[in-house]
Amino acid sequence: MRMLLVLCCSLSCLLSMGQLDRKDITVKKTMKLMGTRFEITVVAPNEEIGYLDIDEAVSEIERIEKMISSWDEASETSRINENAGIQPVKVSPELYGLIERSKKISEITDGAFDISYASMDKIWRFDGTMDTIPSEMEIKNSIAKIGYQKIILDPSEQTVFLKEPGMRISFGAIGKGYAADRAKELLSSKGVKGGIINASGDLTTWGTKVTGEKWLVGIANPLSKEKVFSWLPIVESSVATSGNYEKFIMFKGKKYSHIIDPRTGYPTTGINSVSIFAKQAELCDALATAVFIMGKDSGIHMINQIDGVEAVVVDSDNKIHKSSGIIFDTNP
Template sequence: MKRLLVLSWVLMGSLSFGQSEKDVTVKRTLKLMGTRFEITVVAPNEEIGYININEAVSEIKRIEKIISSWDETSETSLVNNNAGIQPVKVSSELFGLVERAKKISEITDGAFDISYASMDRIWKFDGTMDRAPSEKAIQLSISKIGHEKIILDYNERTIFLSETGMRIGFGAIGKGYAADRAKELLVSKQVKGGIINASGDLTTWGTKTTGEKWLVGIANPLSKEKVFSWLPVVESSVATSGNYEKYIVLNGKKYSHIIDPRSGYPTSGVHSVSVFAKYAELCDALATAVFIMGKDSGIHLINQIDGVEVVVVDSDNKIHKSSGIMFNNNP
């Protein structure tokens, strides 16, 4: 589950002349892609604002029809249904998304992997599990996972899952991608500013109606109702992975519901990860990857990627950050 520690968006900085005094802020909250979306736009009036939001909703629904593994008519389902059988010709949009996902798998050594959808669900986080599955069951559950088994043919624009029973899923990248595309659409229509929050995968552009910056609040790990620090998100995105609600405790050790696709075991040692970058798609994927990789390896990776930053809260509620993060406790 993705959950962004955003308590509110506030104002900072001096006024700019980028917005008209007559502009209004329009927001709508709804369920899309099986999760909560909040779409906020700056518009000349409410009517235009709601028209803009409806256009963004239509774009998100269009993307869902392509990447949903629950919709049997989607391109993704067609790819999954032909696993081990034959390559499937797909749209350039889906091909590009899978191509980028594979590249993220490579730089994260498989901590992020869209073939995680092949995993058997042997871990239960509903309170019914009192012991870990057997090692044999765990290894069997991940036997079909591996980004290298996703074969892309660039000439034919096909995707082939090389083993029967393989599946791909976009749960750790799809909402971020949809947020990016909805933002791109609204920017192309000269919408001056806004926020698209896809259940914790958040992207912004422009400014508030006053011309001041959007800020995101990172919650204090010891008190979720208090802000530890405010960070500006200017023409940028942020995504957070956390283990607040879904976890288990076995032999006194807490395990997250986020499973390492390489080992088949739940992750431990990290409480939350917030990744900042230009695109929500990248934030989404890297937040999951860093959570799985752990504090030290994850921050080391982020420090090597230009334009990407991270804040990690470990299991002892200590806060760690990449080299480019500057905390601001007083917005």
């Protein structure tokens, strides 16, 4: 899903780090967290301190996963899901805030982003085994329990209640971005001068490279992911990409993405990838999914109304579209 953005810390090495100075070095570690590939890069006085900093970031990400995982039966999120249609569940201020912000993004995107999408019946398969499209009734029934309006929040009691039995919430479209933000905040508060948290394409940066230069993001050519058609400098900023390079199905010559519109139950069409740039990775993560679902025209129009947020959209014809604040630079 995360195929468009290539950072200096990625295996393809599309970003040059530059020469290190004599004081600080760059330390990098790759591991599997939250079911996906995380790559953490920090600027540190030496290798030992760098790895200690990275270990602290990993602990923070693991803490967040225990809170938001819908697969962990002991998580707060699982308790909310288990009590759907039964009773409100008191949660931590941190999780309450994440759900509250998620609902606000749902309102802004008219439901294109919706954490209750986890309530959807799995009637679409993207493993090559589908030979017919589900019926209209099957699709309609599959989304019957979805609806961010049915997530009831009580700010005074700090409770979350899913109105209908069988409803579920999941943070698959915002959780990795949130974890990247929190890991960055932790390292920054401890005096780590700069770095990148890359959660399989949901990434956030702070500070600069050891040379004092800005971190650069390479936007890959949609016809060849190993070639960069533009470089964008990012400072104290984040980026996230949604794409259908790997998971999709073809019916009658039409390409259907694995990203399904929670409002209609149909897979999205017309877009190959969406990259969102903003201050917080959490917001980038959520809006990348939303714009993919909304389509290039409605999606970019929405992005142009939000201060501090930009988008690059590659449509199904591999044509590039961008929001008003994006300026391409083909010379890294």
